[in-house]
Amino acid sequence: MNQNDITDETCSIYRARGHDNGQECSAMTVCENCMPNEPCFVPDSYYTYRTEEYGQVSGEEAMMQEIYQRGPIACGIAVPDALENYTSGIFYDTTGDMDIVHDISIVGYGVENGTKYWTVRNSWGSHYGESGFVRVIRGINNIAIESDCAWATPKDTWSKKEKHITTEAEKNDPRNKPSNSNIVPKSDMFMKKGGCRVEKAFFENGEKPLPVHAWEELKLEDVPKNVDWRNMNGTNYLGWSKN
Numbered sequence: 001m002n003q004n005d006i007t008d009e010t011c012s013i014y015r016a017r018g019h020d021n022g023q024e025c026s027a028m029t030v031c032e033n034c035m036p037n038e039p040c041f042v043p044d045s046y047y048t049y050r051t052e053e054y055g056q057v058s059g060e061e062a063m064m065q066e067i068y069q070r071g072p073i074a075c076g077i078a079v080p081d082a083l084e085n086y087t088s089g090i091f092y093d094t095t096g097d098m099d100i101v102h103d104i105s106i107v108g109y110g111v112e113n114g115t116k117y118w119t120v121r122n123s124w125g126s127h128y129g130e131s132g133f134v135r136v137i138r139g140i141n142n143i144a145i146e147s148d149c150a151w152a153t154p155k156d157t158w159s160k161k162e163k164h165i166t167t168e169a170e171k172n173d174p175r176n177k178p179s180n181s182n183i184v185p186k187s188d189m190f191m192k193k194g195g196c197r198v199e200k201a202f203f204e205n206g207e208k209p210l211p212v213h214a215w216e217e218l219k220l221e222d223v224p225k226n227v228d229w230r231n232m233n234g235t236n237y238l239g240w241s242k243n
Contacts, residue, residue: 001152005048005164007031014123026175027166042171045163054152060139061220064109066151068218068227071237072107072121075149076100077136083143086129090117092137098144106149107238108228109138118145119228121238 006012011031027042034040057066057073066073077083078097090112108119116138126132136145229237 001049001051002054005050007046007048007164011043011046024175026177027170027173028176031164032176042166042173042176045165047158048162048164049157050155051152052155054150057149057151058147060146063106063146063149064220064223064227065217067106067108067229068223070151070153072105072229073149073151074103074105075145076103076147077120077145078102078143080143083134086134088130090115090135090137091142093143098141098147100144100148106145107133107230108226110135110226110228120145 007030011033012029028040031043031046032040033043057063063073078093078099079102080093080095080097082093082095083091104123105121106118107121110117110119112135117135118138120134120136122128122132122134124132128134136142139146141147
């Protein structure tokens, strides 16, 4: 998101498809609009969003600091069968699965009856787990949840109403199909800037952390025992969880 602008769900709905299951990258993949009884099309312009600074974080204490100080973080996790069948409570995998195959966001943490947990926002719909959320045991790197996480700070593009202006080449891209079913992964994708899914994203030029921490690192005993960005001083900062 730092180098490639993304759009929002008003013009790029989540399809659960990508480079490996049928979604070829095109201008219409990044943003499309549709009218009744007419073909879908790429809008003349649309809002874009990006991050400013970003970096990696791992380990229970560092993750707690980041979540409390600046908000939710994204983490990779393993997905054992029991996680897919999760309904409620604090999840604890007993298989030892550490194969990271899915990304989630950790939006808080807490303690229940002496058991520490992460509050995880999933993308499998509000019918999943606890209204779209799952609580995962904290502090033992269960399902590899504490090993591969990232943080980012958003760049304010909305105050100035920054938009991407669509070019004629983008409008006329032959891959602009509302229902694109061709599996054609490309390393030289037409849209160098855009929100197309890739197999793995790397920080090619290294992390881009803030020049100076936006917060002072607290002693662990001074970090709140319970944090939930669904209710920070009475405000819910999260969007809805849906597939």
